[in-house]
Amino acid sequence: METLSNASGTFAIRLLKILCQDNPTRNVFCSPVSISSALAMVLLGAKGNTATQMAQALSLNTEEDIHRGFQSLLAEVNKPGTQYLLRTANRLFGEKTCQFLSTFKESCLQFYHAELEELSFIKAAEESREHINTWVSKKTEGKIEELLPGSSIDAETRLVLVNAVYFKGKWDEQFDETYTREMPFKIKQEEQRPVQMMYQEATFKLAHVGEVRAQLLELPYAGEELSLLVLLPDDGVELSTVEKNLTFEKLTAWTKPDCMKSTEVEVLLPKFKLQEDYDMESVLRRLGMVDAFQQGKADLSAMSAEGDLCLSKFVHKSFVEVNEEGTEAAAASGCIVIAECCMESGPRW
CATH class of the missing domain: 3.30.497.10 (Antithrombin, subunit I, domain 2)
Incomplete structure (x- = not known):
């Protein structure tokens, strides 16, 4: 398979x-x-x-x-x-x-x-x-x-x-609804929109991918068999630039255990x-x-x-x-x- x-x-x-x-x-x-x-x-x-x-x-x-x-x-x-x-x-x-x-x-x-x-x-x-x-x-x-x-x-x-x-x-680490509030979300470098932003501080696997200048965060679901991967471009980097350089081989390499490190991190994720x-x-x-x-x-x-x-x-x-x-x-x-x-x-x- x-x-x-x-x-x-x-x-x-x-x-x-x-x-x-x-x-x-x-x-x-x-x-x-x-x-x-x-x-x-x-x-x-x-x-x-x-x-x-x-x-x-x-x-x-x-x-x-x-x-x-x-x-x-x-x-x-x-x-x-x-x-x-x-x-x-x-x-x-x-x-x-x-x-x-x-x-x-x-x-x-x-x-x-x-x-x-x-x-x-x-x-x-x-x-x-x-x-x-x-x-x-x-x-x-x-x-x-x-x-x-x-x-x-x-x-x-x-x-x-x-x-x-x-x-x-369900998230392995669920977000507390009391922390959710309206915040600006960057659509493009010059454009923002208000969204309901969720927040939590916890330990997650995180990597910085220098090749495309982006952060990669893994948010596991309960049981830790499946996860949501979030690829966030660095400040000043367009999402389209990251997309153009993305391949399955690269994504596989970036998410290997020796690349993703358990890190205490503040996560702000839009509710959508x-x-x-x-x-x-x-x-x-x-x-x-x-x-x-x-x-x-x-x-x-x-x-x-x-x-x-x-x-x-x-x-x-x-x-x-x-x-x-x-x-x-x-x-x-x-x-x-x-x-x-x-x-x-x-x-x-």
């Missing part, structure tokens, strides 16, 4: 950089593991150049056993007996008149625990959309309510592959809530995944014997709330496969 972990980390940083470029003045929050899980199920049904492009976009080595890696990751994420709540779920929603290959269905079930539920997109598109959205809402404790937007499902829809992930964890909504097609195209969205080029023949299948839409929604008690977060990804695609060679705007 280490190979997949490295690939997932590399994919996450590449994804972050593109989303930051697209929204330089906005907050960015997404779940790379949700996006990659949904895409990996599509990859099970892809062949040829389509499969190669998808694997490269996900930073995966096609010679490795990709899907067994995801199977192990799924088991690790959903393991019982933790002091936090973390779970992920996958599901396929297929047109009842479409014949999906048994090898595809069995592999999705074996590696991703994703059962195929038959719906009638041809006769009841809107009801099917609402049904899928209800499933996602249930799996994310109501935090992701409308994954599939209106008109995203129609009579041409053949399959919707969905992933949902939910997390809730974010909800984001992304149409991932243009992002995935820029990562090199082009053919999957094009009729005549998309090869999803390992999914169904029905010809001319391709992706029409890939949506991702996310939610996160950070407060004195801890963190609650959720995300969902939906990949829509249709029987006909537009003939465009570039991204749709």
Whole structure:
């Protein structure tokens, strides 16, 4: 699973950089593991150049056993007996008149625990959309309510592959609400906004990364299995400068035990809530995944014997709330496969 972990980390940083470029003045929050899980199920049904492009976009080595890696990751994420709540779920929603290959269905079930539920997109598109959205809402404790937007499902829809992930964890060292107060938070060098700032003084792992001129703080959740990493640029250093120099290899090196030292530190952390909504097609195209969205080029023949299948839409929604008690977060990804695609060679705007 280490190979997949490295690939997932590399994919996450590449994804972050593109989303930051697209929204330089906005907050960015997404779940790379949700996006990659949904895409990996599509990859099970892809062949040829389509499969190669998808694997490269996900930073995966096609010679490795990709899907067994995801199977192990799924088991690790959903393991019982933790002091936090973390779970992920996958599901396929297929047109009842479409014949999906048994090898595809069995592999999705074996590696991703994703059962195929038959719906009638041809006769009841809107009801099917609402049904899928209800499933996602249930799996994310109501935090992701409308994954599939209106008109995203129609009579041409053949399959919707969905992933949902939910997390809730309490801080190992919780913040005292009585210390929370309004304070200015620096958005850019020249801009500040008032926020509800939490405060505590305690011992945490801390490092100064001279390479990018930033501080790295680890805030563990109860049980100390999972943590929130906070990368804070030094005074006078733009966040964009740190982002440009960030790679998964560097982040891994910076967070090694010999770099992070237990330090008595005063922590001021904004209390915040974010909800984001992304149409991932243009992002995935820029990562090199082009053919999957094009009729005549998309090869999803390992999914169904029905010809001319391709992706029409890939949506991702996310939610996160950070407060004195801890963190609650959720995300969902939906990949829509249709029987006909537009003939465009570039991204749709």
